[in-house]
Amino acid sequence: MQCELDIFFLEAVLNGLLLAGLLALLALGLNLVFGVIDVVWICYAELVMVGMYGINYAYKTGAPFVVAALFGILLVAFAGLLLHQLVIRPVLESAPINQLLVTGGVLFVLQAAATLAFGIDFKTLGIRLGSLNIYDMSFAYSRIITFAVASAAMLVLWLFLSRSYIGIAIRAIAQDRQIMPLMGVDHRTIYLVTSAIGGGLAGLAAVLMVLQYDIYPQIGQQFGPLIFMICVLGGLGSMIGGFIAAFLISEFIAIGGSCFATEWGYAIAFLFFMIVIFIRPQGLFGGKA
Amino acid sequence: MLELANVDAGYGGFQALFGISMSVKPGEAVAVIGANGAGKTTLLRIISGLLPMSSGAMTMNGVPLREIPPHKVIATGIAHVPEGRRLFPRLSVENNLKIGAYIPSARAKFSERLAFIYELFPRLKERRSQLAGTLSGGEQQMCAIGRALMSGPKLLLFDEPSMGLAPVIVAQVFELVRRIRSEGYTVLIVEQNVRQVLKFADRGYLLEAGRIKTSGTAAEMLASDDIREAYMGL
Numbered sequence: 001m002q003c004e005l006d007i008f009f010l011e012a013v014l015n016g017l018l019l020a021g022l023l024a025l026l027a028l029g030l031n032l033v034f035g036v037i038d039v040v041w042i043c044y045a046e047l048v049m050v051g052m053y054g055i056n057y058a059y060k061t062g063a064p065f066v067v068a069a070l071f072g073i074l075l076v077a078f079a080g081l082l083l084h085q086l087v088i089r090p091v092l093e094s095a096p097i098n099q100l101l102v103t104g105g106v107l108f109v110l111q112a113a114a115t116l117a118f119g120i121d122f123k124t125l126g127i128r129l130g131s132l133n134i135y136d137m138s139f140a141y142s143r144i145i146t147f148a149v150a151s152a153a154m155l156v157l158w159l160f161l162s163r164s165y166i167g168i169a170i171r172a173i174a175q176d177r178q179i180m181p182l183m184g185v186d187h188r189t190i191y192l193v194t195s196a197i198g199g200g201l202a203g204l205a206a207v208l209m210v211l212q213y214d215i216y217p218q219i220g221q222q223f224g225p226l227i228f229m230i231c232v233l234g235g236l237g238s239m240i241g242g243f244i245a246a247f248l249i250s251e252f253i254a255i256g257g258s259c260f261a262t263e264w265g266y267a268i269a270f271l272f273f274m275i276v277i278f279i280r281p282q283g284l285f286g287g288k289a
Numbered sequence: 290m291l292e293l294a295n296v297d298a299g300y301g302g303f304q305a306l307f308g309i310s311m312s313v314k315p316g317e318a319v320a321v322i323g324a325n326g327a328g329k330t331t332l333l334r335i336i337s338g339l340l341p342m343s344s345g346a347m348t349m350n351g352v353p354l355r356e357i358p359p360h361k362v363i364a365t366g367i368a369h370v371p372e373g374r375r376l377f378p379r380l381s382v383e384n385n386l387k388i389g390a391y392i393p394s395a396r397a398k399f400s401e402r403l404a405f406i407y408e409l410f411p412r413l414k415e416r417r418s419q420l421a422g423t424l425s426g427g428e429q430q431m432c433a434i435g436r437a438l439m440s441g442p443k444l445l446l447f448d449e450p451s452m453g454l455a456p457v458i459v460a461q462v463f464e465l466v467r468r469i470r471s472e473g474y475t476v477l478i479v480e481q482n483v484r485q486v487l488k489f490a491d492r493g494y495l496l497e498a499g500r501i502k503t504s505g506t507a508a509e510m511l512a513s514d515d516i517r518e519a520y521m522g523l
């Protein structure tokens with residue numbers, strides 16, 4: 001064990017911070033949808049996977065990266081709309097377990113479809129961005145860009161939710177669904193807008209992830225559980241909670257991984273998660289259990 | 290302005306309102322009184338579209354309300370200050386007011402109406418960036434009224450605005466409603482506080498077990514032995 005307060009420790013802390021940006025973005029989309037519609041998109045990470053394949057497809061057909069990225073975001077935003085309209089809407093009044101089952105079903109359908117369409121081999125865009133080296137520390141540019149873009153996106157979303165009529169209605173509906181007609185708000189419109197934003201955020205995460213990770217049909221399994229853990233830790237539906245939980249979990253992973261081994265980082269993060277949930281079952285910032 | 294003809298309504302198999310016919314004319318203040326469970330809240334929920342009626346007809350300035358979806362009712366000029374106020378507790382006071390101006394015709398007049406409401410309730414202006422859930426009961430009632438006014442309504446529905454408030458605050462709330470009235474709004478108010486509400490209303494309806502038992506001018510209602518015995522303990 002080489003855990004000292006040296007420059008490598010600092011490097012781990014900063015890398016944790018960079019990872020947190022991406023995880024916070026992923027948690028935000030899921031929390032937004034849950035807070036408004038009260039349904040958990042179990043297939044959230046698979047939507048990201050769809051976005052990654054979409055971006056890869058567009059990029060390989062010769063589109064510039066920025067165009068491919070926009071295509072990916074719109075593709076997943078549209079997928080979010082379809083998911084709501086075709087799968088969630090018919091079960092909105094059903095028991096929560098049925099809602100989990102249908103979105104869980106979509107998870108398997110998307111994985112199977114990706115396997116059939118693209119095979120099981122790993123795909124990569126082949127974009128190499130290099131690293132930033134300061135003193136003895138090294139930070140991949142892809143991670144730095146990810147952090148910057150994710151932070152900017154969260155800021156834009158926050159402005160939207162606190163300033164615009166639709167944004168305020170999105171927050172209001174999460175607090176009192178029944179009286180929204182009295183405000184002249186059609187909840188169906190708000191659900192659709194929220195689903196498109198939730199999908200768009202997954203699409204943006206896909207853009208950032210293709211810069212760092214290989215694409216394969218099961219990639220959702222690699223980070224999907226981590227996103228749910230973060231959302232539950234922060235309190236399902238709490239956007240602030242998800243944000244803080246993303247930072248906590250990332251630092252546990254990064255520092256634990258640097259002091260011991262990567263697997264230990266995840267184990268420590270999970271242990272922390274279990275302790276918190278044991279003490280506060282509703283999560284750090286959760287109101288409803 | 291508002292006309293109801295033979296309206297029935299209920300929850301699932303349970304019928305809560307039976308053949309309600311009533312009207313509210315422009316500029317009037319009309320009170321609906323009745324005991325707990327009489328159907329007063331149900332009546333207001335029917336009018337504002339929160340609950341569909343099972344039979345009957347209802348029009349607002351000639352517009353048949355039964356044919357429009359719930360979220361479009363507000364555009365006909367009906368605003369509902371619901372029972373228990375129902376503010377959005379984790380939105381600021383100002384955002385609660387802003388959501389009241391959600392409909393397109395109201396958005397254009399947002400700043401103008403906000404200024405009017407802050408003038409009417411200076412307390413809300415002081416607290417505009419505070420979360421609505423942290424307001425006192427009386428302030429919450431101001432905010433709920435302000436939110437309803439933001440849509441630019443012609444008819445305001447009040448559901449027991451004095452409920453759950455301390456006696457001194459109750460007097461203030463009635464004063465607020467009186468002021469709204471003097472601003473030229475038409476008012477339909479539901480109350481258990483019979484004496485207070487009949488003091489400023491023009492007319493009243495007495496609702497009993499989902500049926501209109503008596504109606505008349507406020508003076509007639511105040512003088513009625515039935516009402517004095519059953520609701521004012523005289």
Ligand SMILES: Nc1ncnc2c1ncn2[C@@H]1O[C@H](COP(=O)(O)OP(=O)(O)OP(=O)(O)O)[C@@H](O)[C@H]1O
Nearest residue numbers: 300303305323324325326327328329330331332481
């Ligand atoms: N959501 C509901 N589901 C089933 N029954 C309901 C529901 N809401 C009200 N009721 C019933 O309908 C009847 C009328 O209720 P309503 O709330 O309209 O009475 P109210 O006159 O407003 O009473 P209060 O003075 O207590 O507010 C009552 O018998 C009540 O139990």
Ligand SMILES: [Mg+2]
Nearest residue numbers: 329330331372
């Ligand atoms: Mg009531």
